[in-house]
Amino acid sequence: MNYKNYPMVSRVVFGRGSFNQLGDIISPKRKNIKAPFIFLVDDVFKGNSWLTSRIPIAYNDQLLYISAEEEPKTSQVDELVEQIILSHKDRPSGIIGIGGGTILDLAKAVAILLTNEGEAKNYQGWDLVKMPAIYHVGVPTISGTGAEVSRTTVLTGPDKKLGINSDYTPFDQVILDPELAKDVPKNQWFYTGMDCYIHCIESLNGTYLNAFSQSYGEKAYQLCLEIFVEDNLTEEESQDKLMMASWHGGMSIAYSQVGVAHAMSYGLSYLLGTKHGIGNCIVFDHLEEFYPDGVKLFKQMKQKHNIKLPQGLCDNLSDEEFDIMIDVALSLEPLWINAVGKNWKQIITRDKLKGLYQKM
Structure with missing residues (x-):
């Protein structure tokens, strides 16, 4: 090894x-x-x-x-x-x-x-x-x-x-x-904070998980709960803790990987120019099959902070455009191995990805 x-x-x-x-x-x-x-x-x-x-x-x-x-x-x-x-x-x-x-x-x-x-x-x-x-x-x-x-x-x-x-x-x-x-607009604060939360969910549920990434991922996850769920922090405490959550979330994927949400949001971003944080949120909202508990909690946080995600991004796309997004997503092999395992190609078909993108 x-x-x-x-x-x-x-x-x-x-x-x-x-x-x-x-x-x-x-x-x-x-x-x-x-x-x-x-x-x-x-x-x-x-x-x-x-x-x-x-x-x-x-x-x-x-x-x-x-x-x-x-x-x-x-x-x-x-x-x-x-x-x-x-x-x-x-x-x-x-x-x-x-x-x-x-x-x-x-x-x-x-x-x-x-x-x-x-x-x-x-x-x-x-x-x-x-x-x-x-x-x-x-x-x-x-x-x-x-x-x-x-x-x-x-x-x-x-x-x-x-x-x-x-x-x-x-x-x-x-x-x-x-x-x-201190002056970050609320929507942006939420989307970028959720990038950290999604890092944690993808790292902690991935096949690459080990004690190194787990120790950082669990800490970042716990901080995200304090900031976005419990919500009893002062603004300064919230800023301090989110900065540390970001650091720990980044460290948790240093020795593992991200997963489905990141792979698919790269596709959205490449074709449509969707910003990374909001792209992750739009994708993650539809990933109950892969991260049931994480998505359930995400929906609660979205409601709690009164965040409305854009709908219908993929409504008028041609088959060629879907193919471009699917190609970008599928090219990120380490992310899929982390998310679903070495036999990911049997599970993650082009049709499956297209069906998911069509919901967005």
Whole structure:
């Protein structure tokens, strides 16, 4: 048996207001005054001086505002890398991503592509990255995706939606400041939080489950219950606990895998551009067959927080469009093995997936 030797985030700071330490943390990593830090910041913070005035820009550092309206694309990574290379003579000292899962995934991918030749699409898959990424820091401003801790960066490419899964993907440093999540709209808070909850359900019910992933998954699951079911927390406690749930949920899949909801939501996202969190919710709502208890509780949480999921996404799709989504979903073999076992191809037929998609 050959056990996987996984990297983890080597340094992490947690605490309300810890974002103020970013400058002190990154300054020893500056190679020289010509080698800039590049800050990739979610453009929802444009004009929000409460956050932007605290970004420690010096010398010829560059701040790039990036829209998270769409899921991150390989072409977007390539454009950012080119823009950075053309704007600076020296290779950057580091990449700092400040935002949700989309921005964090872009930061990880850009850090990799600055040291690995070619296009981002060439690295979609498992362990294709050969050279270590440049120093990169993640600062999540919303909790749930686990992007701050995972060894993947999920990208939509020209012909598939698949992560750059590698030992060089994880951040070198993460700053977990729950205060940064204070202005997240309620729907988004729910969808992204449910991404974490679904990570737990898929990990804890999967064939890859082991004591490592179980210990993290159970903790994240328990925190999700406190936040979304029991609901007797102050807003600050809820923010703190959801940030830790996200971290533990991300860790629980580091040594196992996700499952049916993620595989199928990749299909939705690839064809329709559905955002990851809401896509997971739309799919998970119909997965009683695979996760009966998890789906039952999800429906209760949805009702409790008065969340109405979009309906009829797949109503007017052609057979060709269904086939595109099904192809993307079926390409994620490790997810299906985790969800249903090694003989998954006998159980997960194209017709079965089409029937599920037609309900959405």
